[in-house]
Amino acid sequence: xxxxxxxxxxxxxxxxxxxxxxxxxILKRKVNGRALAYLDxxxxxxxxxxxxxxIQEFYSQHYSNVHRSGHTLSVEATDLYEAVRPKVKNxxxxxxxxxxxxxxxxxxxxxxxxxxxxxxxLKEGDRIVIxxxxxxxxxxxxxxxxxxxxxxxxxAELDEDFRLNLDDYKKLLARGPKLVALxxxxxVLGGINPVKELTDLAHEAGAVILLDGAQxxxxxxxxxxxxxxxxxxxxxxxxxxGPSGTGVLNASKKRLGEMSPYQYGGDMILEVRDxxxxxxxxxxxxxxGTPNMAGVVGMGAAIDYLESIGFxxxxxxxxxxxxxxxxxxxxxxxxxxVGPKSLDSRGPVFSFVIKGIHPHDLGTIxxxxxVAARAGHxxxxxxxxxxxxxxxxxxxxxxxxTEEEIDQLVVAIQEARKxxx
Amino acid sequence: MSLNEExxxxxxxxxxxxxxxxxxxxxxxxxxKLEEPDMQAEGFNPMCGDRVSVQVKLxxxxxxxxxxxxSGEGCSICMASASMMTEELEGASVExxxxxxxxxxxxxxxLKPETSLDGDLEALVGVKKxxxxxxxxxxxxxxxxxxxxxxxxxxxxxxxxxxxxxK
Numbered sequence: 001x002x003x004x005x006x007x008x009x010x011x012x013x014x015x016x017x018x019x020x021x022x023x024x025x026i027l028k029r030k031v032n033g034r035a036l037a038y039l040d041x042x043x044x045x046x047x048x049x050x051x052x053x054x055i056q057e058f059y060s061q062h063y064s065n066v067h068r069s070g071h072t073l074s075v076e077a078t079d080l081y082e083a084v085r086p087k088v089k090n091x092x093x094x095x096x097x098x099x100x101x102x103x104x105x106x107x108x109x110x111x112x113x114x115x116x117x118x119x120x121x122l123k124e125g126d127r128i129v130i131x132x133x134x135x136x137x138x139x140x141x142x143x144x145x146x147x148x149x150x151x152x153x154x155x156a157e158l159d160e161d162f163r164l165n166l167d168d169y170k171k172l173l174a175r176g177p178k179l180v181a182l183x184x185x186x187x188v189l190g191g192i193n194p195v196k197e198l199t200d201l202a203h204e205a206g207a208v209i210l211l212d213g214a215q216x217x218x219x220x221x222x223x224x225x226x227x228x229x230x231x232x233x234x235x236x237x238x239x240x241x242g243p244s245g246t247g248v249l250n251a252s253k254k255r256l257g258e259m260s261p262y263q264y265g266g267d268m269i270l271e272v273r274d275x276x277x278x279x280x281x282x283x284x285x286x287x288x289g290t291p292n293m294a295g296v297v298g299m300g301a302a303i304d305y306l307e308s309i310g311f312x313x314x315x316x317x318x319x320x321x322x323x324x325x326x327x328x329x330x331x332x333x334x335x336x337x338v339g340p341k342s343l344d345s346r347g348p349v350f351s352f353v354i355k356g357i358h359p360h361d362l363g364t365i366x367x368x369x370x371v372a373a374r375a376g377h378x379x380x381x382x383x384x385x386x387x388x389x390x391x392x393x394x395x396x397x398x399x400x401x402t403e404e405e406i407d408q409l410v411v412a413i414q415e416a417r418k419x420x421x
Numbered sequence: 422m423s424l425n426e427e428x429x430x431x432x433x434x435x436x437x438x439x440x441x442x443x444x445x446x447x448x449x450x451x452x453x454k455l456e457e458p459d460m461q462a463e464g465f466n467p468m469c470g471d472r473v474s475v476q477v478k479l480x481x482x483x484x485x486x487x488x489x490x491x492s493g494e495g496c497s498i499c500m501a502s503a504s505m506m507t508e509e510l511e512g513a514s515v516e517x518x519x520x521x522x523x524x525x526x527x528x529x530x531x532l533k534p535e536t537s538l539d540g541d542l543e544a545l546v547g548v549k550k551x552x553x554x555x556x557x558x559x560x561x562x563x564x565x566x567x568x569x570x571x572x573x574x575x576x577x578x579x580x581x582x583x584x585x586x587x588k
């Protein structure tokens with residue numbers, strides 16, 4: 001593309017982003033006297049007005065419990081709730097509605113797999129492979145289960161560019177693990193894993209694979225077929241513009257047949273007698289109790305919203321944003337990036353340390369500039385310990401962020417350096 | 422004032438990062454380890470990763486502080502607070518130290534007027550305007566408190582004096 005054309009396309013993109021920003025009321029807020037630059041999307045994304053409207057409408061027009069009563073409101077609530085299942089199914093290209101289980105979020109979805117599948121299927125001496133970049137949600141459930149059942153958890157390490165070391169991964173697969181649980185994109189490093197290859201390798205090694213899509217699904221189109229048909233895929237609603245307290249577990253039909261219930265109670269049973277119980281069919285079997293109905297309905301609106309923008313546009317906006325943010329950050333001489341420097345297979349999540357400034361101090365100074373970023377270990381302590389970092393600062397962008405916000409971040413970092421010279 | 426209005430006001434960073442604080446951060450007093458401490462404890466703030474370890478040496482009667490040190494890694498507020506704390510410990514009695522810990526905590530929590538702090542410690546009152554940072558300032562002090570509480574000789578001493586009182 002010629003420079004002039006590139007320029008035009010860049011300007012068009014920023015006009016599109018301005019339009020997108022109008023959909024998110026909170027982005028107009030001021031924080032500490034400055035325009036808010038919300039760069040904590042990896043922790044949670046802001047909500048578009050259509051999601052807020054949908055929740056409001058659900059509560060004000062159709063609210064009732066689902067799957068229970070025969071009255072009009074309950075039928076409407078059930079219809080709205082169940083309409084999200086095929087929406088999610090299409091969103092990820094799953095085979096059928098029963099493969100979509102609504103959970104509280106990614107964490108509960110992984111715990112559900114640990115309890116309902118792994119606890120039943122794994123036995124003493126079996127191995128589980130995870131990686132160094134896992135979030136605690138995809139680390140701790142396996143550690144605890146391993147302790148309980150005497151399993152071995154193997155951790156695939158990273159290479160020098162903070163990418164998953166494929167040789168190490170293959171070496172661990174050669175030990176014949178029963179389960180592999182990997183994030184598709186690191187919430188700290190920003191690198192995107194070669195997911196299809198990882199899935200194929202796991203399957204060739206005879207392992208079942210769980211993909212943690214919590215970070216990935218907002219950045220790129222997620223289709224099971226392109227991911228090598230993983231056995232389990234999990235993600236959260238709040239990281240894709242939907243409400244918190246809601247998420248998805250997608251389990252393949254084969255794995256569903258191997259799973260036992262997660263929790264017991266209402267809605268997950270067909271019949272209860274004093275001396276016997278018949279459980280409901282999947283997915284309801286795994287959704288005991290009154291679910292987060294408004295959360296699920298809101299998640300449906302978030303998916304509609306993302307699809308109305310389209311992942312082609314989302315990826316185009318974000319790839320430019322990633323490139324610009326990378327250029328701006330690595331040009332700061334005291335900044336050390338904790339993540340891949342190459343732009344291929346990389347999302348707009350940047351963790352870094354600034355020499356001489358503790359991340360917590362930097363966080364306060366960024367906040368005073370209206371920049372919302374996260375300081376800490378980002379729920380990935382094993383990664384930070386391995387890198388010998390007590391903490392890092394993370395700026396995580398999404399498609400509604402702008403170049404001006406990158407500048408705002410850079411100015412705030414420079415200001416912080418003045419304080420701690 | 423609504424929450425939004427309050428948060429919409431510009432922040433005075435100078436109130437937080439006063440020169441005295443930055444001086445203690447750059448040049449921490451009593452940073453290191455003691456060879457044979459009588460009391461020690463480690464404190465950790467899982468939210469930000471601040472980690473402080475405090476060591477104290479007592480006289481033969483276990484009443485007066487004769488040596489103190491801190492080590493660890495943390496933000497400037499946490500490190501400066503630890504450094505100032507060790508200065509306060511110099512030659513203090515255990516009893517006085519416990520009272521000071523209580524005083525510092527109460528000031529930071531807004532239960533006591535800011536004027537209850539003097540010396541370099543005064544500079545830390547600016548932290549109160551940054552609620553998420555109060556924990557940073559408190560960490561060394563709560564760590565020192567657990568070092569005192571967990572010290573076997575002090576425990577014994579306390580039990581004995583309680584028994585004496587009961588008699």
